[in-house]
Amino acid sequence: MIFLQILINFLYYSMGNPYSKYLGKEDILQNRVMRHLEDNYPNALYTHVANEGKRSPFEQYKMKYLGTKPGVPDVMIFTPNKNYNGLAIELKAGYNKPTENQKKWLKWLENAKWKALWSNNEDECIKIIDNYFENVKN
Numbered sequence: 001m002i003f004l005q006i007l008i009n010f011l012y013y014s015m016g017n018p019y020s021k022y023l024g025k026e027d028i029l030q031n032r033v034m035r036h037l038e039d040n041y042p043n044a045l046y047t048h049v050a051n052e053g054k055r056s057p058f059e060q061y062k063m064k065y066l067g068t069k070p071g072v073p074d075v076m077i078f079t080p081n082k083n084y085n086g087l088a089i090e091l092k093a094g095y096n097k098p099t100e101n102q103k104k105w106l107k108w109l110e111n112a113k114w115k116a117l118w119s120n121n122e123d124e125c126i127k128i129i130d131n132y133f134e135n136v137k138n
Contacts, residue, residue: 025093026052030074033091033125037077041133045078071101073109073116075125081135083115089125090118 023031030048037046049072055063073088080086088109090102098106098118109116115132119125 026091026096029091029093029120029122029125032122033075033089033129036126036129037075040130041079043079044133047076047078048074049076069105071099071103071105073102073105073118077129077132079133079136081132083135084113084132086114087129087132088114088116089128091125092118092120094120096120 034046034048037044051068051070051072052074073090075087075089075091077087086109088106090098090106092098102118106116106118115128117128119128
């Protein structure tokens with residue numbers, strides 16, 4: 001059953017969608033991290049914060065009007081473990097580094113007893129997530 005789901009995901013995400021060609025390296029990293037969460041921690045409470053990308057002037061106004069904050073990490077895992085209230089990961093592609101707003105958010109979350117970091121490496125992200133869930137409260 002798991003093999004079938006992996007095959008379906010592969011076909012859908014790699015060949016089945018005509019918009020796939022517009023995805024960047026960070027989008028692909030984000031998707032792989034989220035799929036790892038879906039496949040391995042289906043009961044966890046997590047989300048991707050859709051806070052990136054270029055927006056029209058109206059969309060910028062609306063996002064600010066609705067309270068969107070710049071710099072919120074890409075992956076937010078709200079399931080607490082024995083040591084932290086949550087896990088936040090800011091994803092970067094290639095040699096990109098976090099912005100000042102992203103660094104502020106990571107620090108604020110650390111101060112709120114979250115594990116908060118950034119990474120540009122899929123294997124590192126998966127290891128961090130797996131280590132985090134080893135200590136999840138039962």
